[in-house]
Amino acid sequence: MTLLETLNQDMKQAMKNKDKITLSVIRMVKASIQNETIKLGKDSLSEDEEMTILSREVKQRKDSLQEFKSAGRDDLVQQLETELDILQTYMPKQLTNEELEAIVQLTIEEVNATSKKDMGKVMSAIMPKVKGKADGSQINKLVQKQLSN
Incomplete structure (x- = not known):
């Protein structure tokens, strides 16, 4: 199953569960994948290209997390940590x-x-x-x- 198919299934489940944060994160990732697909002029992306996009999303949030921590924005830190946890579920197992x-x-x-x-x-x-x-x-x-x- 491709990342996009998994995201679609999880999005439906998040809607049923009324999980707004998960739904929001999944929509952002799907939008990034669709934007990249359009930019490259393809019908669909390879698994490798999808992982690149997912990695970019994780990196952006990690960078923002550091900025918010140094600025003392605990409200945004908590939200970003939750988003990162959600994104990590779609990432491959990290190497030790x-x-x-x-x-x-x-x-x-x-x-x-x-x-x-x-x-x-x-x-x-x-x-x-x-x-x-x-x-x-x-x-x-x-x-x-x-x-x-």
Whole structure:
């Protein structure tokens, strides 16, 4: 079942349950998917493209969450945390720190990276492997740590 089909089913359930927050989040994600579909001029998106959109939505909310926390807007922090929890249910299972470290180490060996100059090469090789399963900034830190040793 595609992400869009899952969203449609969950949207119907949220309507039945009168769950306004879940309904709102699902509608936002569906709108993002439809906008991307129109922008690319396709009938439907691949699973990979859908995951990219979902990851972008999660990242936007995480960034906003940090801003609201630093501004002391607890009302908006609570709402964003709820939205993030809802979005996380559609994301693939996140990799553990140990799994990420192993992937980073393996990729560094694959591309024969030796210094921080090779950072771009390593990141471009890793990101497709972990798409949607890990945060890019976390991977960036791990790669920097490994290359500085």
